[in-house]
Amino acid sequence: MTITRNLRVAVIGAGPAGQAHAFGFRNARMSDALSDVEIVLDTIVDPDTVLAQTVARRYGFARVAADVSQILDSGIDAVSVALPSSLSVPVLGSLLEAGKHVIGEKPLGRSGAEAAELVEIARATDRVAAVGFSYRRIPAVAQLQETVADGAIGDPLFARGHFFSDYALDPASPMTWRFDQEASGGGTILDMATHVIDALEFVLGGVEEVGACILDTTIAQRPTRDGSMAAVTNDDTALIDLRFAGGAIASVLSSRVGAGCPIELGLEIFGTRGHARYRFDRPNEWVLYQRDVGEEGTDAPRTIIPGPAARYFADTMPMAARGNATGYGEAFVAQMQTFLKAVVDGTPMDTSFEVAARTMRVIDAALASARERRPVAVTTPSEN
Structure with a gap:
């Protein structure tokens, strides 16, 4: 099939979760829905550039960068973020504001308030903004x-x-x-x-x-x-x-x-x-x-x-035959396929920031219930 579009992708964070994302991107074109898309494995970003080089070589990415700022003004289209919770919020926000499509690791921030902040940033753009939740892809x-x-x-x-x-x-x-x-x-x-x-x-x-x-x-x-x-x-x-x-x-x-x-x-x-x-x-x-x-x-x-x-x-x-085992790796391939398909189609992903923010509101209610030892309703955005 003729290639009709190139998508340049990057991964931020070269640790275990980032490597799972890189694996997913490397194999994403197995989907027939992406057969006319050239997925260009562009950059692994991590301050540990030695680790980043190892990951880039292993998964076929072309280059490495030490800091997110090095890819904000680049031609990269879609970025996955696999960072500790305290670092992910500003990075996801800056990527969206730079016009990138993004997919992050769960959780979406450290609280419902941080998740809501990211939802508002995403709503101000036309970019895909999603969280992985890979287990539902099994x-x-x-x-x-x-x-x-x-x-x-x-x-x-x-x-x-x-x-x-x-x-x-x-x-x-x-x-x-x-x-x-x-x-x-x-x-x-x-x-x-x-x-x-x-x-x-x-x-x-x-x-x-x-x-x-x-x-x-x-x-x-x-x-x-x-x-x-x-x-x-x-x-x-x-x-x-x-x-x-x-x-x-x-x-x-x-x-x-x-x-x-x-x-x-x-x-x-x-x-x-x-x-x-x-x-x-x-x-x-x-x-x-x-x-x-x-x-x-x-x-x-x-x-x-x-x-x-x-x-x-x-x-x-x-080898897509019934009985051949699927597992963790395939879940990340499916995750990245779903993300890139959403980018190509211009549609939200089923695990959008809004969906991930709902999970964070459940966590907020659970933490409040643990502190106060009582039932706590899960709020909706209009009730916050």
Whole structure:
């Protein structure tokens, strides 16, 4: 097919998340919807230029830059941002004001107020402004969402979601921005629970109230680079109760001190006629139970393995045959394909700043509920 458009892309942040973005951009043209677009892998931006050079070489980017200012006046069209929360807000704002399309890592800032600030900047432009939320791009999760939306389990009644990791379990692991409330805006509640909340809202619609929230810090101090000890000022574990506008209730449990769980996200949605379940440690399948399917006494949950008909599957798999496993890498490819398709079409992405800001308002309500030990309504922009 004839190339009709070039899109120059850059990645800001050469750490693990930035490398996932670079991987997604490198493989984005696997989508038929982008077959006439030349995706030019332009720049990796990071003050650690040695790391940036390594990442650029690994993923095929042409050059590196040490500072965001070096790409603001360039011909780069679309930029992904993978920075700590305290740094992402000014960078995303400056990129939008410079006319760039942007996609950031979750969360969108450190609070609902910072997210609202970015929404206003985005609304003043005609640029695509989005946040990744990569887990909803996994074909099994996308297929689960469509099946629930089609009424396969009846009306949703209650749900449960979790995200466990053990990256912070060792008390000797050093103090970083992730353990500082001012720098991060929250611990596991922002780092991990946001993924679960987005996935549940993806399936069930918007949250209207946080019924309760409990935050716990397991390791109160961590060593610094100079050998002293610093206080951990955010949560290692968060437990959140939610009520959705559609009537369903849900619990969310996230923890970064989950022994034996390097990374595990799970969803369970129960309705009037069945349930649906997904776990990231079995990423290529999901479970569906329908109580009115099959003869009485023989009904049981069944495991569904997505294939090419599932959203994102065919566009991200090198061998798009049912049974070949999809997972984390394919989710980032699908994320960048969706972003670049929105840029080409001039349409908002389904995880726009407005959607990400809604998740941040849920987090604000959860933090208020934890402080005040009471239910807190999730505000809408007009109520702020």
